Amino acid sequence: MKSKHFARHEFACSCGCGFDTVDVETLAVLEELRDHFATPVVVTSGCRCPTYNARVGGAEHSQHKLGRAADIQAQGIDPSEVHHYLVNRYPGQYGIGRYNTFTHIDTRSGGPARW
Template identity: 55%
Template structure:
């Protein structure tokens, strides 16, 4: 099932195979914006997580992934620092943006949160 022009529901399903795939449509809008901005595919490394899978990958107890409000993404031929820089410029006063060496985390939390360093 297509969620948007560039994303399918299956891309956001919990990686444990449980079938959990509740994803916030607003997150899809943010990811479509990233796709259009960089004009290249965006890969979903992790989207929805059931509590068990979240725990097994070391996620926080109240992870935005469990709520369907988060994705860990990689953008084809774009380094994660550039992705995080773009998101922080686009959303300076909201959302959670995490910087990692191989991916960028984005979530729709109500307050601004920043962590990590991929310099």
């Protein structure tokens, strides 16, 4: 993994199982987002093994289980603003979700998803 602003351990499954990969396209989106807002981006949930994904109520076909998703917080930026930026920056691509305290981004194939 080669990244200017992110380290592999930031994407590691929170259960401690050792799953810690990230899709290069997902990483590129996060790098671009960090550069756009010029602020650190914290990965609050990256990879999830099937057991941990089930424990946290993740979707059965979650992109987190493939290393293609990240729940993030851009420091000092409201999640709704991050969501708005991503939706406009990547129309017709990816999975982008807005939550009260974080934003979800995934690089799914097969069409976009918004929530």
